[in-house]
Structures are given as C-alpha cells and as structure tokens.
Amino acid sequence: MAEDTAMIDDDAAKEVTLMYGREEDLDEKYPNRPNNLHKTLPFHSLFTELFNPLLDTQKKNRPAASRRRAGPHGASNLSPVEARRNIIERFIAKWRKEVGNDFYPAMRLVIPEKDRDRAMYGLKEKAIAKLLIRVTKINKDSEDAKLMVNWKLPGQLHKASSSTAGDFAGRCYEVLAKRPIRNEVGDMSIAEVNNTLDQLSQVGAEDQQYKIFLRFYRRMNPEELTWLIRIILRQMKIGATEKTFLDIWHPDAETLFNISSNLRRICWELYDPKVRLGGEDSGITLMQCFQPQLAAFQKQVGSFEKMVAKLSPTPEDDSFWIEEKLDGERMQLHMVEDPDVPGGTRFSFWSRKAKDYCYLYGKHFDGEEAGALTRFIKSAFSPNVKSIILDGEMITWDMDVDHIVGFGTLKTAAISEKENKTGTDTGQRPLLRVFDCLYLNGRDLTPYTLRDRRNALNSAVKGVHRRLEVHPYKEAHSHTEIEPELRKVVAEASEGLVLKSPRSRYRLNDRNDDWMKVKPEYMSEFGESLDCVVVGGYFGSGHRGGAHSSFLCGLLVNKNAKEGDPEYEKCFSFFKVGGGFSREDYAAIRGRTEGKWKDWDQRRPPPIVELGGHVENRQHERPDQWIRPSDSVVLECKAASVESSDKFRMAITLRFPRFKQLRTDKRWDQALSISEFMELKDSVEREHSEKEKEFKIEQSRRKKARTTKKPLVVAGTSTSTDVLSTPYAGPQSGLFDGLTFYLMTDQLHPTKLAKPALEALVKAHGGAIVQRDSAAQPLIVVADKRLVKVSSLEKRATTNIVKPLWIHDCIRQAEADADAENSAPYLLPFEPNRHMFYLLDADELDLEAHVDEHGDAYARDISDVAEMRAILNAMPTKFETTFNRDMFVAQLDDHGRPLTNLKSYMFSHAKFAFADCDDCAWQVDAQLARNRIRFAGGAVVDKGESGVTHLVVPEGGARDGGMDGDGSGLARVVGVGWVRKCWEEGTRVDEERWQWG
The missing domain is CATH 3.30.470.30 (DNA ligase/mRNA capping enzyme)
Structure with a gap:
C-alpha cells in the first residue's frame, strides 16, 4: 500500500467502497493504488475553489450560472496562464493535504469528457430539460419550461434569458434559481456525486432518471445543479484544457494518457510527482487504448x-x-x-x-x-x-x-x-x-x-x-x-x-x-457561386448563442409572380450554410434583417417557405425562425458538388456549402430561381464530360443490384414448394379485423419468432399484411430490431413503431376475457415502455396516460410474476431516510412500548454514577458493570451530575456513596450484582432485591 491503511478514517473507507466496490478486490487488482485518508471534499468546493476562479481569469464575460465570484485567487499581476496554473495547483495541494493522494474522484468530474470508466448517460439537453420540468413540477407549457426546452432561442419574456441563449446549463440556472429547495450549498461529497452519476449512467428508463435528478435537486442549490448539468453533458468550458490539468498533476500524465486513455491509471500510478515513467512505460501497449494521431486543419x-x-x-x-x-x-x-x-x-x-x-x-x-x-x-x-x-x-x-x-x-x-x-x-x-x-x-x-x-x-x-x-x-x-x-x-x-x-x-x-x-x-475556383435568398435562421450555441449561426437558403419558385399571386415570394428549401462567416458578416446580416424574423410555428408553417419531407408533414431541416424573402438578404455561396437529399424541398442540396459574401447589390427577386438553377445544372452536366467542369453534380451511386426481383411472398399465401410450412398460429379470431400490419423484422423479445410466423399469427386473428410502408389506414408498423430500413423510417419521424409484444398481449388479454366471459375482445392501448419500439414526441403524453406512475397498465392484466416483480421494484420505499435509532426508541416509548426488556436497550434513559472505592476487586467489577451499562443503552456519568437515576456502590458501602448535588435524593442505590443480574436476564430486574449484591 502507498499509505498506512491504519490511518484511514471510517468515512474515507466507506467512500472507497461506495465508489470502487469491495476494498479487498481493489487491493488485489491495484496493489499500489494510493489511499485517501479522509473523506473527499464537498462537491461545491469544485466550483467555489476551482471552476469559478478559473472562469474569472478569462477576459470574456462569464456565463450567468457562474457569475458568483469565489474571492481573490492569486496576484493581479499574474498572466491568465499563470493564474490558472496557480488555481489548479492550489486545489490539488489542498486535496493532498485534506483528503489524500487519490485524486481520481475529482479528476473525473473536472475533465468528464476524458472519463472512460463511466458509461454515457444517454441524455441530451432536451431530455434533461424534460426531467427538470418534472422535478420542479412546473407546467410544461409555462415560459420557464419553454426556455429550457428551446434553450438555443433568446428568451421572449425575461431579459436575462437572452444572455444565456445557446448555453443550456445557464438557462437551467435561471429557471432553477427561482424555485430552489435550498439556497446554501448542499452537503453532497465528491464521492457521493460520483456514485450517483454511476447509477445515472446505468439506468435507461426515464422514471429511474427522474428519481436520481430528484435526489440531486433536493440536496443541491441551483449553482451546484448547473455545474452538475455541465458535467453530465461533458461541456465544462472552464478555461483550462485537460492537458493543463494532466501536466500540473504529474509531468508524465499526458504521456500516460496518450498511451492508455485512462484517467484512473494516471491518478493511481502517477500520484507521486517525483516518480517518473520509465522508457518502457511510455510506449503503446497491447490491449490498452491509446490516443491516435490526428490530421491537422488548415x-x-x-x-x-x-x-x-x-x-x-x-x-x-x-x-x-x-x-x-x-x-x-x-x-x-x-x-x-x-x-x-x-x-x-x-x-x-x-x-x-x-x-x-x-x-x-x-x-x-x-x-x-x-x-x-x-x-x-x-x-x-x-x-x-x-x-x-x-x-x-x-x-x-x-x-x-x-x-x-x-x-x-x-x-x-x-x-x-x-x-x-x-x-x-x-x-x-x-x-x-x-x-x-x-x-x-x-x-x-x-x-x-x-x-x-x-x-x-x-x-x-x-x-x-x-x-x-x-x-x-x-x-x-x-x-x-x-x-x-x-x-x-x-x-x-x-x-x-x-x-x-x-x-x-x-x-x-x-x-x-x-x-x-x-x-x-x-481548391481554387472549385464550384460555381450561387446567389440564393435566405428564408430561415438557426440559433447557435456557445459563443454564438442567442443569434443566428447558420441560415436556410431557398430557390424562388416563380420570379415573375406578382403580389397577391400564391407563388409570390414562395421558395423551396435548398441548403443550409453555416461556414465561412466572419463576425462582421453576421453583424451585417443582422443589421439588415433586424426585427423582420418570425418564430417558426410547426403547426402553422408559413405558406411561402416549403421544407423537405413527406407532403403531410414537411418539417425536415426546420429553422428556428423564418423571414419573408422581400425582407431578407441574398448570400453568395459556393460548394463542392450537388447531391440528392430528402432533407430539402428541392430533393437535392449542396455538398460542403460555404459562404463567400453578402450580395448587398442584389434584391431578393434577383436571387436564383428553380428554373435558373436547373438550367445551370443541365449546362454543367453537358460540359463536364468535355472539360471536367469544376461544378459537378453528384452522380447517382445506387444502381440496380439485380436484374430480377425476388417474388413477394406474403405469409400464408405462397404456393411455392420452397416455402416452409407456416407454424400453427393458434385459434382464429377477428381481433385485428380492419387493421393492416407492416411487419419489418423478426421478433426478438421475450422469445424469438420468425417474421413469417408472426405474420401468420396476425392473419389468423383477422389482420391484413403489407410488405412496405403503405398509405393503408390504420397501418400498424411492427419491428423488434433496428435494421437499416427501420432506422430510415425512424428518421422520417412520420409514424410510431410497435413491438411484436403488443400483438401477443392483445391476443392474451382477449383469451383471458373470453375465459372470464367478459365483454367482446378489444385492442389494448399502447404502453410507452412495454409496447413502443419508436414513439413520436407528439404521442408520448397520450400513451403515458395508459399506465400509472409505476408502469402498471390500466387496460391489461399483468402477464407474469416477472412483470409484477419489476413493477414492485420500481415503487419507492416508504422510508427513504436512514434509520434513526434514538428516534425509533423514543417513538416506541411514546406509544407505551418501551424496549427495556431488550438487552441492548434495557438501560436507555438511565444515568449511572459509581461510588469511590479503593478495593481493587470491586474496581474490576465496577469497570465490567460500566461496559455492560453502556452497551445496554445507559449513560455513565460523574457523581454530582444532575439527573442521575442509579448509584452503584460496593457491598456494605454508604448509601449515598459520597454523592453531592441534587442526585442523592433521586437515585436508586444498587450494587454491581444488580447490573450483573440484569445482564444475565437480558432485562431490568427489581432493584430492591439486588441493590446490595
């Protein structure tokens, strides 16, 4: 061991088990790891003593959630680089002094993007916003809820919100600061936060994530929660890179990280700055991940x-x-x-x-x-x-x-x-x-x-x-x-x-x-320059937060249309451009379009701007705001090529579009139209074969793979002798009459079932089968594994996808109702977690109404013991706090059930004083009696202290034992024999019989 384990206090030992598991297993796997002698620092020390001071060294304005200064750190004449190094060195020195040499618990929170031991949380900004809305119990349609969900947009009602646009954690701070459970910093240690984040990384259900966020919310103030969100998103931006931290921690830390990608190794193998890596330890190692070389940007x-x-x-x-x-x-x-x-x-x-x-x-x-x-x-x-x-x-x-x-x-x-x-x-x-x-x-x-x-x-x-x-x-x-x-x-x-x-x-x-x-x-002059009108804007994040960072450009449908004509100003979306702009370019565009932007309403999109997607729901590449072409500007852009894309209304888009300049000399109606672009496209295609023209339309990569198509086989209809016989699908019914099913994959859960057998099951109960995404209504799309065609359907976000388990649940419930002679069979409503493989956001709330808060369905009987056990395990326990022994005993006393007949409680509420006696044998008996009294819940006090209930004296000794104070008249006088008899019986015995023995 690196330190004497006998010096480790109980809190530190408990934290080791909390974070890493059984200490014996750790010692076997990492025999030379450092030990922390004391409990880890409070979580709030990370930002009061490290993050906030580091941000103070930056010249630019700090985020709203981190404006509270932690006091002076370092001399004012230090350069920002020196000041940052001083802050980090001071924090590490404090950790070594007050905690120990195991800096890994702090390191993985300081540079979470480099922590490979903890799995990804599967949480992005909108998912966290949804959890915080539940935790704080605010209306999802309120302004604060919208501010968190639409964190890239500047606030409409709160002036402070504009400064946090594009900064999700900062926007959360604004909302949380209005409704904190606590104003002072919480009591969670760095070890506790790590352990809870480990739990968060291992759960997938939203209800489980909600419980963990609720725990954080109850134990942290808004600033702590804000930094916690940054850690979860792995977006710290504290003004110091991981290379700075690694270099200050140990001269060889960066080298070891490059060959191992392992923060744990860096903290546990290089905890002593005086011990350097040997030459044989500085090279890559088989079966250990290294940090690869990267190509430089120009x-x-x-x-x-x-x-x-x-x-x-x-x-x-x-x-x-x-x-x-x-x-x-x-x-x-x-x-x-x-x-x-x-x-x-x-x-x-x-x-x-x-x-x-x-x-x-x-x-x-x-x-x-x-x-x-x-x-x-x-x-x-x-x-x-x-x-x-x-x-x-x-x-x-x-x-x-x-x-x-x-x-x-x-x-x-x-x-x-x-x-x-x-x-x-x-x-x-x-x-x-x-x-x-x-x-x-x-x-x-x-x-x-x-x-x-x-x-x-x-x-x-x-x-x-x-x-x-x-x-x-x-x-x-x-x-x-x-x-x-x-x-x-x-x-x-x-x-x-x-x-x-x-x-x-x-x-x-x-x-x-x-x-x-x-x-x-x-490439020099590669690609034609295109002058297109801006019809939409997208808000940025980070330093571009609160303003448009990229723009949607369109092609005019009809340049000759007059005002009042339906095609007047109408545009088809063509490409999205965000590269090549300077600060001055953004300012010029903002100055010419200020006050002319309108928020995009998904339910009522503007008729003059058509996006890509299906006719029923054209929402692909939806901008945050839109603008009328007559109020807009014309951008000159260039591109490498043109490629087909269903993301834009034109069905083609620019590949690698890049902004060149703002065309202040052109009016909106002089921008490129659809017909003009198609003429340009045809001209380029004709000339390319002769001169290898720079502007190249991407040729279609997908060719016909086979000259003949496989015959379409619908389960139960094929007469081919090559088709295996369909397995028996159970008794027939009309349960699925009028429904059309598109079964995309085999069934995997809870048991495996081939797609033909699943199709036969549906047909046996009255359902129709199709082999593609058709317009049939109502169409139920079923899948149980994410094949390419399933992912493609998810990306289009036009329909829900159901698991095959729903089919089985409907059949099982119908059979149960028939056995019970209930009413006619009915189709079960979808349950979000059990039945949905892919769920549209718009339908999520409706489906959540089909189950209670614990996931138990209202319309379906529980299928088996495993499901019952899962529901019960998800329910909260009655007592969430730790057991309080004294409070429990007091509560029993209040209800007339004292525990004096239990050995470990029989002397509770009693105070014992011992008389003075020089007899050695009696002193030995008296010491044994003191130990028994303390174990049984009693208190041993000095003579003369108020409230003494029992005075222990030698046999034949004075009854007052030399007591003074107000205890002499109230205390019962007993001998050590009475204490011994109580101990043997396991309960208090009558004092009168044993007071002298």
Whole structure:
C-alpha cells in the first residue's frame, strides 16, 4: 500500500467502497493504488475553489450560472496562464493535504469528457430539460419550461434569458434559481456525486432518471445543479484544457494518457510527482487504448504548394502520400494470440474517443463473442503474426452498389451484420480500412517512419475483401498532383484527402503538419457561386448563442409572380450554410434583417417557405425562425458538388456549402430561381464530360443490384414448394379485423419468432399484411430490431413503431376475457415502455396516460410474476431516510412500548454514577458493570451530575456513596450484582432485591 491503511478514517473507507466496490478486490487488482485518508471534499468546493476562479481569469464575460465570484485567487499581476496554473495547483495541494493522494474522484468530474470508466448517460439537453420540468413540477407549457426546452432561442419574456441563449446549463440556472429547495450549498461529497452519476449512467428508463435528478435537486442549490448539468453533458468550458490539468498533476500524465486513455491509471500510478515513467512505460501497449494521431486543419486556405512544403521534403526525398479521407469512425484494432479463447485469438476495438466496440465488432474469431467483423477475418493476417495493433477507419460498405455509405449508417449496418450468420454478400456491412501498423509481434512501431510502418503493414496484413482492407495511397512528388486527386474523390462523393509525410514518426494525440486534411473548399475556383435568398435562421450555441449561426437558403419558385399571386415570394428549401462567416458578416446580416424574423410555428408553417419531407408533414431541416424573402438578404455561396437529399424541398442540396459574401447589390427577386438553377445544372452536366467542369453534380451511386426481383411472398399465401410450412398460429379470431400490419423484422423479445410466423399469427386473428410502408389506414408498423430500413423510417419521424409484444398481449388479454366471459375482445392501448419500439414526441403524453406512475397498465392484466416483480421494484420505499435509532426508541416509548426488556436497550434513559472505592476487586467489577451499562443503552456519568437515576456502590458501602448535588435524593442505590443480574436476564430486574449484591 502507498499509505498506512491504519490511518484511514471510517468515512474515507466507506467512500472507497461506495465508489470502487469491495476494498479487498481493489487491493488485489491495484496493489499500489494510493489511499485517501479522509473523506473527499464537498462537491461545491469544485466550483467555489476551482471552476469559478478559473472562469474569472478569462477576459470574456462569464456565463450567468457562474457569475458568483469565489474571492481573490492569486496576484493581479499574474498572466491568465499563470493564474490558472496557480488555481489548479492550489486545489490539488489542498486535496493532498485534506483528503489524500487519490485524486481520481475529482479528476473525473473536472475533465468528464476524458472519463472512460463511466458509461454515457444517454441524455441530451432536451431530455434533461424534460426531467427538470418534472422535478420542479412546473407546467410544461409555462415560459420557464419553454426556455429550457428551446434553450438555443433568446428568451421572449425575461431579459436575462437572452444572455444565456445557446448555453443550456445557464438557462437551467435561471429557471432553477427561482424555485430552489435550498439556497446554501448542499452537503453532497465528491464521492457521493460520483456514485450517483454511476447509477445515472446505468439506468435507461426515464422514471429511474427522474428519481436520481430528484435526489440531486433536493440536496443541491441551483449553482451546484448547473455545474452538475455541465458535467453530465461533458461541456465544462472552464478555461483550462485537460492537458493543463494532466501536466500540473504529474509531468508524465499526458504521456500516460496518450498511451492508455485512462484517467484512473494516471491518478493511481502517477500520484507521486517525483516518480517518473520509465522508457518502457511510455510506449503503446497491447490491449490498452491509446490516443491516435490526428490530421491537422488548415485554418487559412493556402496554396497546395505551401501545404506540401510543410510536409518537410528533402532534396533526396521529395515524396508525399495522398490518401482518400474516409467518412467513417476512427478505429484501432488490437489482436493477440490467446489459446484460452475460442479460435485462439483475442481482439479489442476502440474508437478515437476510447469507446470499446468489442460488443459490436467481436472479441474472438468463433463463439458467442464473434462479432460483425472478427468472424469474417480469420485469413486477414499472415501466419507469423502473433500480436498486432492497427490504426484505421471503420466505414459502411454497400455491397449492392459496391460503394461506401455515409457514416450515419455504420452502427445499424454493424448490428445487422452481427446477425448475418451466413456471411451473405448483400446489403450494408462494416469495413475496416487500415492505414497504419503501430505494433507488431511485441514491438512498438510508433518511433519508426510511416514508410517503415507501411512496409510492416503490407507484410503482416493480407486483408479480406470488403471486410478488412489496407487503405491505398498514391505517392506524389509535386503539389500539382493534389487537385486532380481531390476532384476525383469529390466526384465520388468523398470527404476529401489526407496528405502524409512518409518520413514522419507516429505522434500520439497530436495534430501536426505531418498529416494534413485537404477538403474541397481548399481548391481554387472549385464550384460555381450561387446567389440564393435566405428564408430561415438557426440559433447557435456557445459563443454564438442567442443569434443566428447558420441560415436556410431557398430557390424562388416563380420570379415573375406578382403580389397577391400564391407563388409570390414562395421558395423551396435548398441548403443550409453555416461556414465561412466572419463576425462582421453576421453583424451585417443582422443589421439588415433586424426585427423582420418570425418564430417558426410547426403547426402553422408559413405558406411561402416549403421544407423537405413527406407532403403531410414537411418539417425536415426546420429553422428556428423564418423571414419573408422581400425582407431578407441574398448570400453568395459556393460548394463542392450537388447531391440528392430528402432533407430539402428541392430533393437535392449542396455538398460542403460555404459562404463567400453578402450580395448587398442584389434584391431578393434577383436571387436564383428553380428554373435558373436547373438550367445551370443541365449546362454543367453537358460540359463536364468535355472539360471536367469544376461544378459537378453528384452522380447517382445506387444502381440496380439485380436484374430480377425476388417474388413477394406474403405469409400464408405462397404456393411455392420452397416455402416452409407456416407454424400453427393458434385459434382464429377477428381481433385485428380492419387493421393492416407492416411487419419489418423478426421478433426478438421475450422469445424469438420468425417474421413469417408472426405474420401468420396476425392473419389468423383477422389482420391484413403489407410488405412496405403503405398509405393503408390504420397501418400498424411492427419491428423488434433496428435494421437499416427501420432506422430510415425512424428518421422520417412520420409514424410510431410497435413491438411484436403488443400483438401477443392483445391476443392474451382477449383469451383471458373470453375465459372470464367478459365483454367482446378489444385492442389494448399502447404502453410507452412495454409496447413502443419508436414513439413520436407528439404521442408520448397520450400513451403515458395508459399506465400509472409505476408502469402498471390500466387496460391489461399483468402477464407474469416477472412483470409484477419489476413493477414492485420500481415503487419507492416508504422510508427513504436512514434509520434513526434514538428516534425509533423514543417513538416506541411514546406509544407505551418501551424496549427495556431488550438487552441492548434495557438501560436507555438511565444515568449511572459509581461510588469511590479503593478495593481493587470491586474496581474490576465496577469497570465490567460500566461496559455492560453502556452497551445496554445507559449513560455513565460523574457523581454530582444532575439527573442521575442509579448509584452503584460496593457491598456494605454508604448509601449515598459520597454523592453531592441534587442526585442523592433521586437515585436508586444498587450494587454491581444488580447490573450483573440484569445482564444475565437480558432485562431490568427489581432493584430492591439486588441493590446490595
């Protein structure tokens, strides 16, 4: 142990168990971890002594929720950097002195975005706002509730709200400060907050989250809650980066974090600043997540020649590499031979943010833990590879069109492929494109050059087609070779390029000029400039809060329409632009449109602005505010290309749109119209084949995958001999008469059931089946796993999706009613948690009315013991406070039920004084009697103290025992024999019989 455990107080020991579990298990796993000798500091000390003082060092105005100063911190002549370091050093020194050397409980709250031990909470701003509305019991339609839900919008009624627009935590502070349970800071310790946040990260149901937030609300004041919200959202913005904290904590902390991504290791292994990392401890380690090298941004657009110069070419070697920048998720793969696991090989997958993806992509080649990738890549490595670490990008590949798909489909494709036991070469799947090898057969390769690492990669990895592939690159020697490559990848709808120096070593957690991103906007004159009218605005967050940070641009439907004509000023949404604006540009747009904006009403959208989406509900890319074109401005924008999109009314949009300038010389009716744009589009398409014109319309990537369609098979109607017979679906009924079902997936819960069997069950009870999202009404869409088509339907947000369990519950309830000779069978109303796979926000309150506060349905009988147990477990206990022994005893006394007949309570309310006596034997008996009295709830006091009830004297001693004060006349005189007899009997005996023995 790092410290003498005998010095640890009880509170510190309890907190260790509270935060980390059994101390014995910790000692076995982390034998050299530091111990805190005392209880952790109060939670409020974090912001009174650290966060607020750090914000005070910033020149810009502090957020509203953090304006309370904590007093002077440091000399006024210090620079902001020095002042910040002093504040952090002072707080760490206080922790070491008053708590101990285990700084991990505080560190994970100070830089929560780097804490990998605690799972994500699954809570965003609107979800937290909803919980706070419930906790504070304010009307969801009140102004305060709207201020939290619409936190990006400036307040309409409260002047102070405008300063917190875009700052969700600050907006919450305004609301909470009006209705605090406590004004002074609370008593929660940092350990208690950590433990409660661990609980919050493990629950998923809103009711459970509500109980935890209610606990915080009762024990924290508004400022504490505000900082808690920032920690949950992992958006601290306190003026000091994690690198600053790590560097002040220990000189080698940043190095260890780069190779492990583990705050716990940093705090437990580097708690002594005098003990430094050895050379063997500063490199990456197999099966430990590291922080990868990143490509540098080019903040100022410069020539390709200057970019190539930064790659440090030499006269002997002027080469650089050009790689396609992939639209996926950065992923590191660790692989090691392990004879104790299925397949003999163990894998680990981590994202750039150190999220463990083994559950998705697999831990082994075979067995239950073979995932969406590992069971397909047995032949990907050379036979001599025993251990390896690969750096690459996980992307989604569509086998039907043989092309990469957007990043947003990756997780859905991986889940679908995880269930693909046959390895079918159709549909979408995850594909790992590897571009670096950092560890091979026990050797760390990061100190070697990229060229050497690539040679190692090529010798170690053979690859598996469309599963795990080595990412190709082009070796170039002149800056003139960049632009043709960029045109090529942009034409194929890629993000851009990455330029790399083959002479560079791998630098963990660093952006430098060895790797540089090249995106389409860096190309000279790439793309036509388009003059479009602004029709909508979106409020920003952070430093852009309270004002429009991006704009919705549209195309005029008919330039020639006159005032009064339905098409006058009418626009179709075309693209959203938020890049390229300077502060002066925002100010100019604001000055020309001040007072002309109107809030967007979802229920009554403006007729002159049409958004994307279905005809019944065009709400895609809905702006926060809209403006009439005649009151608006014209923006000149450029783009890399045009791509199809259902998010905009035009069904196409600009790819990588970027603002160029405000066209003050153009009126709104001189902006681009639909017909003018289509003419421009046709002209570009005609000229492109001849001159490779810069403005390129994205070609359709989706081609026909098959020449023949599979016949549509509806369960119960097919006459094909290849179709397996449908299982018996139970007795028939008309329960689902008049309903049409679209069953999208198999049933997974509570038991597995194939989709054809589920369709047969519905048909047996009168329901009709369709195989696509049709206009049939009423249509019930059913799914139990998130396939690509299900996710697509969710994104459109046009219909609820029901779990198959609802079908079974309806049938079960109908059969129960028939057995009980009740009325005709009826359809059960949907229950939000039990029945809904996807629920529209607009229907949420209606469905919550179908169950009580504990989740018990009003219209459905409880199905089994497990459901009953779950409902009972969710109910609050009667006593939420800790047991108070004295209060309990007093309460029993008040009700005439004293506990003097119980051994541990028999002397309660009694005060004992002992006479003076020099006899050694009697002193021994007297000391034993004192111990028994105290254990049995009595008090031992000095002679002469008021309120003495019993005087203990030696046998034959004076009856007053030398007492003085007012106790001599009231106390009963007894001997040690009476105390001994009470102890043996376990209750008080008559004093008269034993007062002298």
